[in-house]
Amino acid sequence: MGAPTPGQDPGRRPSGTTTAGRRSFSARLIGAARLDIDTYEEVEADTRATPQAALVVCLSAVSLAIGQTNPGLVPVAAAVLREMIGWLVWSGITYLIGARMLKGTATWGELQRTIGFAMGPGFLYALAAIPHLAEPVTYLVGTWKLVASIVAIRQALDFGTDRALVTAVLGFIAYVSLAYLEALVLGLPLPAG
Numbered sequence: 001m002g003a004p005t006p007g008q009d010p011g012r013r014p015s016g017t018t019t020a021g022r023r024s025f026s027a028r029l030i031g032a033a034r035l036d037i038d039t040y041e042e043v044e045a046d047t048r049a050t051p052q053a054a055l056v057v058c059l060s061a062v063s064l065a066i067g068q069t070n071p072g073l074v075p076v077a078a079a080v081l082r083e084m085i086g087w088l089v090w091s092g093i094t095y096l097i098g099a100r101m102l103k104g105t106a107t108w109g110e111l112q113r114t115i116g117f118a119m120g121p122g123f124l125y126a127l128a129a130i131p132h133l134a135e136p137v138t139y140l141v142g143t144w145k146l147v148a149s150i151v152a153i154r155q156a157l158d159f160g161t162d163r164a165l166v167t168a169v170l171g172f173i174a175y176v177s178l179a180y181l182e183a184l185v186l187g188l189p190l191p192a193g
Contacts, residue, residue: 025052032056032117035148040155043113050109053116057087060122067128067137083119091115093174094153098167104157114152121145 023031023042028049031039043049061083065076091112098104098111106114121144128134146168154164 022046025055028052028117029056029120032148032152033120033144035151037151037155040114040117040152043117044106044110044156046113047109049113050116053113054084054087056116057083057119060119060125063123063126067125067134087112087116087119089178090171090175093171093178094157094167097170097174098153098157098159098163101170102157102159102163102167104159104163104167106156106158110156111153114156115149118148118152119145121148 023039028039028043032043043053058080061079062071062076064083065071065079068079069075091108094115095106095108095111099106099108121141124137124141128137130137150161150164150168153159153167154161157164157167159167
């Protein structure tokens with residue numbers, strides 16, 4: 001990647017540029033966790049990476065269940081289902097906001113793949129099961145996933161960081177609003193804030 005043109009976000013790859021060859025699943029996982037833009041560009045372009053992104057989300061959910069409870073099959077299955085639905089909804093919301101409203105270039109599938117890989121740091125949630133580490137692990141991993149998600153949105157939509165942040169903030173507001181609406185309609189407890 002050459003030097004950015006004046007006014008171009010240094011983390012944004014110019015449209016039409018190529019990335020490195022196909023990496024293994026583990027190399028993609030590490031690259032995404034390291035916030036490597038070439039990794040995000042690669043998974044964005046590789047339609048065969050959607051099942052890999054789904055696997056990242058599932059494994060992150062299993063790790064979250066391990067870190068929060070003494071896991072059994074039901075809590076783990078519930079965590080996987082919740083995280084998979086959340087991933088699909090979050091990808092859809094960011095697609096509607098980023099691609100439709102803010103005129104980014106991504107498809108829903110491209111956002112699914114990049115956002116799915118951005119959940120990779122969630123593998124570390126299992127460390128929250130260690131006494132006295134739950135709070136710091138949850139905070140650090142959540143922050144890491146947030147930053148990775150912004151990088152994923154930026155790379156998929158071919159935005160600068162500023163528009164990726166706007167997409168993420170508007171998407172978060174819409175996502176939380178949907179969660180509250182769902183809770184009200186189904187008579188479930190309101191999500192904790």
